[in-house]
Amino acid sequence: xxxxxxxxxxxxxxxxxxxxxxxxxxxxxxxxxxxxxxxxxxxxxxxxxxxxxxxxxxxxxxxxxxxxxxxxxxxxxxxxxxxxxxxxxxxxxxxxxxxxxxxxxxxxxxxxxxxxxxxxxxxxxxxxxxxxxxxxxxxxxxxxxxxxxxxxxxxxxxxxxxxxxxxxxxxxxxxxxxxxxxxxxxxxxxxxxxxxxxxxxxxxxxxxxxxxxxxxxxxxxxxxxxxxxxxxxxxxxxxxxxxxxxxxxxxxxxxxxxxxxxxxx
Amino acid sequence: xxxxxxxxxxxxxxxxxxxxxxxxxxxxxxxxxxxxxxxxxxxxxxxxxxxxxxxxxxxxxxxxxxxxxxxxxxxxxxxxxxxxxxxxxxxxxxxxxxxxxxxxxxxxxxxxxxxxxxxxxxxxxxxxxxxxxxxxxxxxxxxxxxxxxxxxxxxxxxxxxxxxxxxxxxxxxxxxxxxxxxxxxxxxxxxxxxxxxxxxxxxxxxxxxxxxxxxxxxxxxxxxxxxxxxxxxxxxxxxxxxxxxxxxxxxxxxxxxxxxxxxxxxxxxxxxxxxxxxxxxxxxxxxxxxxxxxxxxxxxxxxxx
Numbered sequence: 295x296x297x298x299x300x301x302x303x304x305x306x307x308x309x310x311x312x313x314x315x316x317x318x319x320x321x322x323x324x325x326x327x328x329x330x331x332x333x334x335x336x337x338x339x340x341x342x343x344x345x346x347x348x349x350x351x352x353x354x355x356x357x358x359x360x361x362x363x364x365x366x367x368x369x370x371x372x373x374x375x376x377x378x379x380x381x382x383x384x385x386x387x388x389x390x391x392x393x394x395x396x397x398x399x400x401x402x403x404x405x406x407x408x409x410x411x412x413x414x415x416x417x418x419x420x421x422x423x424x425x426x427x428x429x430x431x432x433x434x435x436x437x438x439x440x441x442x443x444x445x446x447x448x449x450x451x452x453x454x455x456x457x458x459x460x461x462x463x464x465x466x467x468x469x470x471x472x473x474x475x476x477x478x479x480x481x482x483x484x485x486x487x488x489x490x491x492x493x494x495x496x497x498x499x500x501x502x503x504x505x506x507x508x509x510x511x512x513x514x515x516x517x518x519x520x521x522x523x524x525x526x527x528x529x530x531x532x533x534x535x536x537x538x539x540x541x542x543x544x545x546x547x548x549x550x551x552x553x554x555x556x557x558x559x
Numbered sequence: 560x561x562x563x564x565x566x567x568x569x570x571x572x573x574x575x576x577x578x579x580x581x582x583x584x585x586x587x588x589x590x591x592x593x594x595x596x597x598x599x600x601x602x603x604x605x606x607x608x609x610x611x612x613x614x615x616x617x618x619x620x621x622x623x624x625x626x627x628x629x630x631x632x633x634x635x636x637x638x639x640x641x642x643x644x645x646x647x648x649x650x651x652x653x654x655x656x657x658x659x660x661x662x663x664x665x666x667x668x669x670x671x672x673x674x675x676x677x678x679x680x681x682x683x684x685x686x687x688x689x690x691x692x693x694x695x696x697x698x699x700x701x702x703x704x705x706x707x708x709x710x711x712x713x714x715x716x717x718x719x720x721x722x723x724x725x726x727x728x729x730x731x732x733x734x735x736x737x738x739x740x741x742x743x744x745x746x747x748x749x750x751x752x753x754x755x756x757x758x759x760x761x762x763x764x765x766x767x768x769x770x771x772x773x774x775x776x777x778x779x780x781x782x783x784x785x786x787x788x789x790x791x792x793x794x795x796x797x798x799x800x801x802x803x804x805x806x807x808x809x810x811x812x813x814x815x816x817x818x819x820x821x822x823x824x825x826x827x828x829x830x831x832x833x834x835x836x837x838x839x840x841x842x843x844x845x846x847x848x849x850x851x852x853x854x855x856x857x858x859x860x861x862x863x864x
Contacts, residue, residue: 349770351766351769351770368769368772369766369769369770369772370770370772371770371771371772373770374770375766375770377763377766377767379763381763381764381766381767383764383767383781383782383785385785385786386781394771394773394777394781395771398771398772398773398777449771
């Protein structure tokens with residue numbers, strides 16, 4: 295397997311008012327093309343920071359991040375981000391929100407009709423083509439998140455970066471969107487890096503689960519390979535021995551070995 | 560973004576809250592219209608008499624109270640103020656021919672209001688043309704913000720009339736001096752509110768712009784401008800209010816045709832009835848300007864409501 299994203303010896307130190315804050319240390323990770331990797335850890339462990347580094351929104355204090363053998367120096371449309379709070383522009387309709395991205399990536403090479411078609415297709419992919427003209431405040435939280443995913447997918451990115459995309463949703467909506475995401479990723483064969491704090495979500499979706507130690511100076515504690523066949527069925531998996539085993543291992547890492555934060559608090 | 564160190568930002572936070580509170584007062588008379596509208600549109604539910612009553616009665620009672628106090632105060636024969644009835648009579652006569660012209664110093668009240676509005680329009684327009692772009696620069700670039708921050712703090716509280724002699728000195732004529740005074744007094748709310756709006760554009764939206772790698776033009780037209788618009792319109796509204804306050808004072812001193820000069824002229828004629836009429840006219844025009852801008856703000860607002 296090739297290395298599509300390659301992270302070597304990354305350190306992240308923030309200069310805050312109270313002084314230097316060492317967020318991440320000695321991060322080494324690579325992601326193969328088409329792989330689904332989740333980053334899991336307690337809040338404040340720097341998993342979103344790591345995702346922002348891959349996105350290029352922040353630059354590391356030390357170390358190198360490569361994407362497709364090129365250094366990640368700035369954000370770009372080939373690494374699309376689905377933000378935690380959807381980040382749709384409230385003054386644009388769902389269509390225009392997605393179209394803004396489509397126009398940027400394909401505007402130079404394709405006709406208006408093609409751009410429009412791409413936009414509608416992306417919204418149809420997430421089941422939101424019925425709400426093209428609606429503004430973000432007119433649709434539910436789950437729908438906003440879908441439009442956010444459509445915006446990211448519409449750019450046909452090499453990597454899809456997702457920062458707790460379903461964190462703010464209720465359990466049922468979350469389950470439905472997870473299932474849809476599985477189908478979409480199976481179809482588009484996207485490479486995905488996703489931040490989550492939900493153990494079930496991580497096991498259900500991932501090829502590998504990257505577990506991070508508690509901050510400050512968090513690093514990768516353990517990497518777990520999830521060798522469950524795809525397509526995965528949430529109901530059938532609930533009693534699958536390997537699934538239960540994986541789940542137990544993640545729980546064990548989070549609550550037994552890295553649980554001292556919760557105990558202290 | 561470091562709004563804590565940018566002094567006017569903190570101050571503007573107070574100013575930008577204030578207009579919302581201030582806006583509530585002028586909207587109050589509009590409530591009856593809004594409350595009554597659904598009654599007209601949907602014929603099926605019975606007319607909400609109680610709601611209508613509550614919406615109409617208090618404003619009428621307030622007006623009645625004012626007139627009552629006025630009538631009581633002027634009831635004695637020795638009073639120097641005219642009674643409401645006499646003032647109303649004078650107003651009817653004034654408004655029967657608002658656009659007469661008997662030479663440069665004797666024109667109808669309509670002309671006076673229009674001249675004042677024209678001065679306000681020019682001064683305020685210039686202030687908007689300079690103030691809004693300046694606000695964008697101050698909000699977008701920390702250096703510019705730090706550069707202008709102390710200047711704005713220093714100049715903002717200066718009374719309009721203090722600027723008038725400077726205008727007279729530089730322009731040598733009354734009219735541009737009045738416009739200059741309006742310009743300098745109405746520019747600050749627009750500068751400060753626009754700057755605060757730019758500083759408060761959520762980082763998430765700017766991150767979207769960065770991930771999409773949008774051009775600077777697209778960032779401005781698709782993200783910055785719409786995000787800042789509500790703040791900007793608040794600034795514009797405050798500015799128009801200030802401009803209308805300032806014009807009366809400025810015209811009293813500069814003369815010519817205009818509602819402020821008219822008030823002064825009538826004082827010299829000892830025609831107190833006309834002064835009271837002018838006060839009402841000034842109030843009503845100010846209210847109308849405010850309502851107009853609220854309507855514009857609502858038209859362009861993307862915030863749900």
